[in-house]
Amino acid sequence: xxxxxxxxxxxxxxxxxxxxxxxxxxxxxxxxxxxxxxxxxxxxxxxxxxxxxxxxxxxxxxxxxxxxxxxxxxxxxxxxxxxxxxxxxxxxxxxxxxxxxxxxxxxxxxxxxxxxxxxxxxxxxxxxxxxxxxxxxxxxxxxxxxxxxxxxxxxxxxxxxxxxxxxxxxxxxxxxxxxxxxxxxxxxxxxxxxxxxxxxxxxxxxxxxxxxxxxxxxxxxxxxxxxxxxxxxxxxxxxxxxxxxxxxxxxxxxxxxxxxxxxxxxxxxxxxxxxxxxxxxxxxxxxxxxxxxxxxxxxxxxxxxxxxxxxxxxxx
Amino acid sequence: xxxxxxxxxxxxxxxxxxxxxxxxxxxxxxxxxxxxxxxxxxxxxxxxxxxxxxxxxxxxxxxxxxxxxxxxxxxxxxxxxxxxxxxxxxxxxxxxxxxxxxxxxxxxxxxxxxxxxxxxxxxxxxxxxxxxxxxxxxxxxxxxxxxxxxxxxxxxxxxxxxxxxxxxxxxxxxxxxxxxxxxxxxxxxxxxxxxxxxxxxxxxxxxxxxxxxxxxxxxxxxxxxxxxxxxxxxxxxxxxxxxxxxxxxxxxxxxxxxxxxxxxxxxxxxxxxxxxxxx
Numbered sequence: 001x002x003x004x005x006x007x008x009x010x011x012x013x014x015x016x017x018x019x020x021x022x023x024x025x026x027x028x029x030x031x032x033x034x035x036x037x038x039x040x041x042x043x044x045x046x047x048x049x050x051x052x053x054x055x056x057x058x059x060x061x062x063x064x065x066x067x068x069x070x071x072x073x074x075x076x077x078x079x080x081x082x083x084x085x086x087x088x089x090x091x092x093x094x095x096x097x098x099x100x101x102x103x104x105x106x107x108x109x110x111x112x113x114x115x116x117x118x119x120x121x122x123x124x125x126x127x128x129x130x131x132x133x134x135x136x137x138x139x140x141x142x143x144x145x146x147x148x149x150x151x152x153x154x155x156x157x158x159x160x161x162x163x164x165x166x167x168x169x170x171x172x173x174x175x176x177x178x179x180x181x182x183x184x185x186x187x188x189x190x191x192x193x194x195x196x197x198x199x200x201x202x203x204x205x206x207x208x209x210x211x212x213x214x215x216x217x218x219x220x221x222x223x224x225x226x227x228x229x230x231x232x233x234x235x236x237x238x239x240x241x242x243x244x245x246x247x248x249x250x251x252x253x254x255x256x257x258x259x260x261x262x263x264x265x266x267x268x269x270x271x272x273x274x275x276x277x278x279x280x281x282x283x284x285x286x287x288x289x290x291x292x293x294x295x296x297x298x299x300x301x302x303x304x305x306x307x308x309x310x311x312x313x314x315x316x
Numbered sequence: 317x318x319x320x321x322x323x324x325x326x327x328x329x330x331x332x333x334x335x336x337x338x339x340x341x342x343x344x345x346x347x348x349x350x351x352x353x354x355x356x357x358x359x360x361x362x363x364x365x366x367x368x369x370x371x372x373x374x375x376x377x378x379x380x381x382x383x384x385x386x387x388x389x390x391x392x393x394x395x396x397x398x399x400x401x402x403x404x405x406x407x408x409x410x411x412x413x414x415x416x417x418x419x420x421x422x423x424x425x426x427x428x429x430x431x432x433x434x435x436x437x438x439x440x441x442x443x444x445x446x447x448x449x450x451x452x453x454x455x456x457x458x459x460x461x462x463x464x465x466x467x468x469x470x471x472x473x474x475x476x477x478x479x480x481x482x483x484x485x486x487x488x489x490x491x492x493x494x495x496x497x498x499x500x501x502x503x504x505x506x507x508x509x510x511x512x513x514x515x516x517x518x519x520x521x522x523x524x525x526x527x528x529x530x531x532x533x534x535x536x537x538x539x540x541x542x543x544x545x546x547x548x549x550x551x552x553x554x555x556x557x558x559x560x561x562x563x564x565x566x567x568x569x570x571x572x573x574x575x576x577x578x579x580x581x582x583x584x585x586x587x588x589x590x591x592x593x594x595x
Contacts, residue, residue, distance in 0.1 A: 086439065101362060
């Protein structure tokens with residue numbers, strides 16, 4: 001029975017990391033983290049810049065070896081299975097790196113050679129993916145003629161070319177306008193609903209993590225601050241409702257009534273409680289500041305977890 | 317499954333410690349090299365007119381200027397051959413080396429930094445050694461192509477007087493492997509495109525020493541030694557011997573030295589790119 005449990009764990013885990021560490025000189029980019037990702041799951045890495053999200057993803061995608069700790073991808077150790085692991089992973093990096101001199105289709109066909117795909121297979125798979133990302137009518141266009149959103153979609157198509165079991169997206173929507181973000185999310189949700197592919201994504205947009213990720217870890221300065229389902233994190237770390245008062249830097253935090261917690265960050269006040277009624281009297285105090293009572297979101301969790309103190313926040 | 321891979325890991329490390337020197341050449345996959353090389357060809361093919369024009373324009377004018385212009389002032393034979401033949405070999409070597417140099421400095425830097433082409437490739441199963449080797453081989457291919465075009469020009473001008481001329485691309489291929497590896501190594505180590513200026517200055521100064529325009533023998537003692545240390549001197553000397561069919565014993569040593577330099581610096585280029593890209 002024990003044996004069975006052990007094997008089944010290995011099989012259902014797409015990724016497992018224990019004590020995973022990466023140092024750059026004396027800088028601890030990733031500092032002994034443990035996590036695992038189940039097969040078919042959409043898993044998020046949430047954190048500010050420099051939290052260690054990208055470095056963790058680079059280690060998973062076998063672009064850089066860990067300094068210490070163990071990291072298994074589909075049961076294969078990253079230290080000696082780099083080539084095999086990379087053939088099972090599709091990567092969408094932060095920056096688009098398409099070949100600007102080539103057409104949309106040529107970009108895919110050239111990329112297929114790196115996976116040693118044969119021509120027929122590459123051609124049919126390219127067309128299939130161009131249809132999936134809505135670029136089949138632009139197959140002959142040059143990259144320079146594409147909009148930012150189209151380029152991003154092509155990057156996703158390119159990462160899926162070799163039918164990877166794991167798709168790694170490093171801040172897939174950073175720097176894109178809201179409309180294009182929706183477009184990308186739609187593709188990823190469609191991909192998720194089809195099943196069969198484990199999706200890892202890093203982001204510093206709470207909205208994105210909440211919408212897309214089934215489970216996530218919150219990282220800061222190379223360490224994991226919290227992990228779980230977005231809804232659980234919100235429930236466990238903060239109360240269900242939040243009162244947000246912007247532009248209230250000069251006003252001191254109000255005395256807290258029972259069942260209410262409060263914090264001040266970036267010149268705004270945040271009060272948390274389990275019902276909107278509890279927060280209503282507080283909101284009245286700020287009438288001219290247009291206070292907002294809303295359900296708590298991941299950003300509230302994030303604000304509470306990623307500390308650094310008020311001074312740090314103001315310095316940023 | 318997991319215990320298996322840990323086992324493999326230990327075995328691999330043991331292998332590493334057994335060998336005093338493990339060359340990057342063993343990590344190259346030739347299928348991967350072909351894939352990267354074809355990518356470069358496909359991008360370059362869009363500018364096919366440049367393929368012929370670029371290697372023709374400058375060497376033709378150099379041969380006219382040096383062979384006929386300066387040659388008419390010299391009158392006498394240089395190192396036992398006409399100055400046209402002498403300088404023809406120099407122009408050939410100079411143009412070919414320069415091609416490899418530019419491809420692996422500005423060309424490689426552009427792909428590495430501005431286009432992130434290397435990042436895109438390294439996300440796939442292609443290892444960094446295969447990528448580096450493909451890049452160097454690409455530079456060498458362009459250089460070899462140029463050497464054939466210029467050789468035709470030299471035939472037309474009457475500067476190539478021996479059938480051995482057909483073998484002239486060989487020392488130039490070895491020379492451009494050396495330059496390609498060296499340049500890729502330097503490109504991997506700089507973080508600012510202006511840093512190439514110093515390398516370019518050293519490269520072009522050394523070309524004056526290495527016997528392209530006048531025989532190395534006329535240099536004063538110390539400079540002559542410096543000249544022979546630069547592998548390009550050997551490449552020029554062998555190319556000239558093949559062009560005119562007049563061989564010397566020293567060219568045997570030169571060939572060995574050139575091959576040695578090509579190997580060492582190709583290795584260095586591959587290691588440098590790993591240091592830069594796999595972090």
